[in-house]
Amino acid sequence: MKGVVSILLSVVAVLFLLEAGCGEEKTQPRNVPPSIYQVIFSDENANSSVDSGDKIIVAFDRHIIVASNPVTSVFELSNGSDSFGTDPTMAQTSGHALTITLGGSPSLTVDSSNFITSQIRIKASVPFGAIKDATWGTSVTGGGSYSTVEGKVGYKAPRLQSAVYTDIDTSGSLTQGDTITLTFSGNVTVFTTATYWPGRTFILPVDWDGFGSGAYAQQTGPTTVVITIGAGAKFRVSGVHTVGQYAVDSPSGIDIAIKIANGLLTYDVGGGVKITVPPTAVDIQ
Structure with missing residues (x-):
């Protein structure tokens, strides 16, 4: 009976942590290599051509x-x-994504509607450890299937630009009802006009950080989403968040959710086509 009670208590604890936002998926099983989840092209100067300085954001599943x-x-x-x-060049710009900056005279395949149709994959000869699981250290393997590059020339993909915490009740501590205001570099659309659980679209990457039980989010303008934190929320405003620094009590950041489902957080590229906003980690100020 004691064993049954122990198991039940463990289940309750896990459910509480998930509800509080401390259980976001950040890892995969040991010995399973990271894989590409989504690839997005951004026409950085929106000049309707593929040229030097444009970006390809490659998001992974962890x-x-x-x-x-x-x-x-x-x-x-x-x-x-x-x-x-x-x-x-390429650099890590999110806990689960990297950004390739195109060099001089690049070339990508563009269809008659100006959509990118190029495909990308990890090379079969990829150096060991070039990209690896942040938890287990498992290296990517190459030579698999290609991923289509999403995007359209003439459109710069909006990125998460800032996250500002407001102590609504001036209590000097995180309490239910305080807010985090997220601002994007361009217009975005969330999947609903109503309030929703913020973990569907965003992640707090530092271990054991969470939005709190009863937290909710809502789009408040073309470039803004406000998260109202719940009971038991945990994150650190002091210090500056650094990608890759996820130990408990590290300075907190926020990012687009890992493996975000299509349609949850998008930007419009015309003709009724919407593309998922790419990951970018920012510090919570």
Whole structure:
């Protein structure tokens, strides 16, 4: 009987942590390599062409660590005439994503409606440890299936730009009803006009950080979403969040949810087509 009670208490504890927002999915089983979940093109100067400085954001299915390697030693494009350009670069810009900045004279395949149709994958000869699971250290493997690059020339993908905490009741501590105001660099659309559980679209990457029980979010303007935290919320405003620093009580950040479902947080590229907003981690100020 004692064992049954212990199991029940453990289940209750897990359910409480999930409700409080402390159970967001950040890892996968040991020995399962990270895989690409979504790839998004951003026309950074919105000039309706693919050129130097444009971005390709590659999102993975978990938190990753990205080593310093040439782009072309890690990734390849399916079309032989496509190219990342001369001297492209890449950097980790989210706990679960990296951004490739195209180099000089790049080339991607664009259809008659100006949508990108290029495909990308990890190279079969990818250096060991080039991208690995942040928890288990499992390295990516290459040579698998290609992922389609989503995006349209002429459209810059909006990114999460800032997250500002407001102590609504001036209590000097996190209490239910306090808010985090998220601002994006361009217009976005959430999937509902009503309030919703913030964990559907956002993640607090530091271990054991959470939005709290009863937290909710709502879009309040074309570029803003406000999260109202719940009871038992946990995050740290002091200090500056650094991608890759997830130990308990590290300075807190916020990011787009890992493996976010299509349609939950999008931007419009015309013709009724909406694309998921790419991940970008920012500090909670």
